[in-house]
Amino acid sequence: MGQSNLFIALLTLSCTLFLFSNSVFAQLKPNYYANICPNVENIVRGVVQQKVRQTFVTIPGTLRLFFHDCFVQGCDASVIIASTANNTAEKDNPDNLSLAGDGFDTVIKAKAAVDAVPSCQNKVSCADILALATRDVVVQAGGPSYTVELGRLDGLSSTAASVNGKLPQPTFNLDQLTSLFAKNGLTRTDMIALSGAHTLGFSHCNKFSNRIYNFSPKNPVDPTLNKTYAIQLQQMCPKDVDPRIAINMDPTTPNTFDNVYYQNLQQGKGLFTSDEVLFTDRRSRPIVNLWASNSAAFRSAFVTAITKLGRVGVKTGSNGNIRRNCAVFN
Structure with a gap:
């Protein structure tokens, strides 16, 4: 009798855990408000x-x-x-x-x-x-x-x-980015797709100033930065710049959600280290190259990633x- 009760208890617990683990996805649905607030x-x-x-x-x-x-x-x-x-x-x-x-x-x-x-x-x-x-x-x-x-x-x-x-921090490398996204159930591909949101918006100069002034003793400017772009960044963000000044993250089409972000990475125009590393690291470069040339593939991957997010x-x-x-x- 004791063993039977224990079996029933364990079965109940396993079912409860299964239901709990699936309850979030069961609860989320596109028509959730259809009968509550349809508009x-x-x-x-x-x-x-x-x-x-x-x-x-x-x-x-x-x-x-x-x-x-x-x-x-x-x-x-x-x-x-x-x-x-x-x-x-x-x-x-x-x-x-x-x-x-x-x-x-x-x-x-x-x-x-x-x-x-x-x-x-x-x-x-x-x-x-x-x-x-x-x-x-x-x-x-x-x-x-x-x-x-x-x-x-x-x-x-x-x-x-x-x-x-x-x-994620602007100085992160590929392993740090991959690890942080994995903790949230997101793959490296999801991470690269969500990074594409940097095709919009802006950043304050202090978030990347190390790349244009004091990257390393040997190279004050990050050598992965496009040289012309680095000079432009220095002009927009002088050393004594007002901390409230912000610049576009996508220097080409800053007001359009598109795949130009990945084309910028190919040209050394990723604003953050965490952007440019997606191209400089051989493990992620193939995806950058694919999405730089295939807008539809990027858009599809972005929808998948932001839905998972x-x-x-x-x-x-x-x-x-x-x-x-x-x-x-x-």
């Missing part, structure tokens, strides 16, 4: 389009916000939480201080527009709104449209300390809720 995608898209008309920064700002959110405690909108006297939140970690305010503003305005519809009020998570807005800004920049899986809950925790070691650390059940205010816990 949610159109509402969010309208807000995004209006924001983009006001400022282009909305596009890279929102895309980067999604990535920074998902890599720290999962895609749960915890990066949007504002710090309080008792808690320094994720957004105030040094790695997040350069996140553009327009990304946050897009989600907050979209949430307000969704909640203005009585049947939708307090029914749609900030995490899902961010995921939808991310797809919409990619489309606004000329990138691929794709189906967004929905059903995330908003996280219950946001601390600056939780960000440490979770985000949207599944990272999704909160379900009692692990999350739907915030009334995206910047404040309920």
Whole structure:
């Protein structure tokens, strides 16, 4: 009898673990809000389009916000939480201080527009709104449209300390990048595809100044940098530059979601070490070369990668809720 009870208990436990491991993917589905807030995608898209008309920064700002959110405690909108006297939140970690305010503003305005519809009020998570807005800004920049899986809950925790070691750094090599993405269930191919988001947006000079002034005692300028490009960077970012100055990450087509990022890498025009290493490392170079010449292949890989990114650390059940205010816990 004791053995029988033990067997039943173990069977129940294994089934529970199986169900738990699959519950996140079961919960995420494109039509999650079909009977709750059927017009949610159109509402969010309208807000995004209006924001983009006001400022282009909305596009890279929102895309980067999604990535920074998902890599720290999962895609749960915890990066949007504002710090309080008792808690320094994720957004105030040094790695997040350069996140553009327009990304946050897009989600907050979209949430307000969704909640203005009585049947939708307090029914749609900030995490899902961010995921939808991310797809919409990619489309606004000329990138691929794709189906967004929905059903995330908003996280219950946001601390600056939780960000440490979770985000890729501009000095990372291929092994460091691959390892960090693998921790989030993403392959090297996914990593190279998501790096293609650097075809949009900007960077502050201090993030790459070491490459143009003090790379090494022998080579003050990183020898993998295109020489003409290095001179341009020095002109735009002199040694005593205002730290608020930012430059485009893609010097060729900075406002268009395209595969020119990979063509730039072939020419030594990757802004960060972590960009250029995708071409200089022989293990990743074939993919860079493929996507530099095949836009459709890149767009397809990007959709696969950002869909997988949207599944990272999704909160379900009692692990999350739907915030009334995206910047404040309920």
